[in-house]
Amino acid sequence: MNRHLAFERLHNFRDVGGYPGEGGRPVRQGRLYRSDSLGKLRGEDWDRFLTLGIGTVIDLRYDWEIAAKGRVPEAPGLRYHHLSIEHRPYDQAALGPEVETGRFLADRYAEVAHDGAVELRRALEVIAAEDSGPVVFHCASGKDRTGLLAALVLSLLGVAEDDIVADFALTGLATERLLADWRADHPGQEPVWPGYGRVPADIMRFFLADLAAAHGSVHAYATNSSSVPRRNWWRPCAATCSNPPGESGCPGRGPGHPIGPRPIAGRSLPAQRGVTPYARWRTDHRRRGATWLTPSGVRARGHGSPASGFPCWTSSSRHDSAGSPCWCGCSC
Known part of the structure; x- marks a missing residue:
């Protein structure tokens, strides 16, 4: 099946349903979507979006990304949740050519799973809520942060790892259009990192293996993630710390x-x-x-x-x- 839904300005909007889940039962279609930035919606794209009957949008981006690129337009009955799951900004396009794509991004995903555990847990709760209606979640390109959340959802629904990895890799069909957007924002430049916008399968395989090794399973991570302190990596201490000399x-x-x-x-x-x-x-x-x-x-x-x-x-x-x-x- 063709999971990508056609939009003029969106390049990575697709249905997460249809995969065989627990007990062989397929994940329902038309209920959960993933996308690149919905701040690009306007005109006929906006009309197309409204026909999907989406009731809830989960925006996984930073505040400054939303300020720069905008958010989904407001509409009657459309609920908007801003849950920034990544807490350590980095510029993928500026990485050196020596950085290996799969291992590097899998490590960044592991950081997001730790740092953004509270936000990820809330996103899962919103997706599972009976009154959410059809839900779409997105980041900027619909690749990394969106791919991570999609992998968690599909894992919890019993979808096989091969199908989760295949869903992640479908972003590769949008890579050239996403790169075109980057070049439009950076006239006369090219990404330094050859891995920019690429989605080799080993990124997701490494991440899922690392998550299972750290927590026992994706289910164990999702059910226990609320114990991770919110943003504890940048929070000043409630007491004092001491640093040994040197x-x-x-x-x-x-x-x-x-x-x-x-x-x-x-x-x-x-x-x-x-x-x-x-x-x-x-x-x-x-x-x-x-x-x-x-x-x-x-x-x-x-x-x-x-x-x-x-x-x-x-x-x-x-x-x-x-x-x-x-x-x-x-x-x-």
Whole structure:
């Protein structure tokens, strides 16, 4: 069957139903769709969308993506859920040609499954709700974040791994049009990464194997994911952490050092409306920062290098007073 639904401006809109599920019963068609950004809907595409009778939209993108590209138009009876599941921005197009597509993206999916566990669980609840009506979920290209959620849904419905991987790989039919959109947004440029927009099957196979290894099964992950603290990777500690002298370049400030960003070497941390300076700094820091290993083997991230003069943060096994992992900060 042809799962792609024809739109002029959407390139990756398709029905998730029809696959054999638990007990051989097929997943219902016309009830769940996946797509690239619905912010592109207008004109005849919008009219076509309305004929599907969709009652619920789940938008998996960042706030800044929605601000830049728009969201699905409002319509009577259309419910909209914004559930940003990815918390660590990165620029795929700018990756170097030495980055291996399958393993790299599978590792990014594992990060999303951990960091966005609360949002993913909520998305599953919305999809399963009896009053949701037909549902569509989407990100920007309908490939990575959308593919991850589709894999979780199909796994929970008992769909075989081969069919889940095949559904993921169908995005390959839209790759050239998605690349054309990228080139239109970046005149005169080409993606540096050869893997940009590509969907080799091993991405999803690696991810499903890693999820099963970490949690026992996809079902176990979905039922236990609410125990993962929300955004704990960038949350300041409820108590204080201590950094041993020399770890991550820290000068050994010791216990009691306050957690949180501060101006260093004359640099300020400007505020942004609706976003705390801490959250904004963490987002910008990760987007532009480098990664290195400390002498103790702890992976740390910072802006350029440990000698850059910016704060650095080390992911450690320390926990705050609520028992959640926390980031411990100091000057590099």
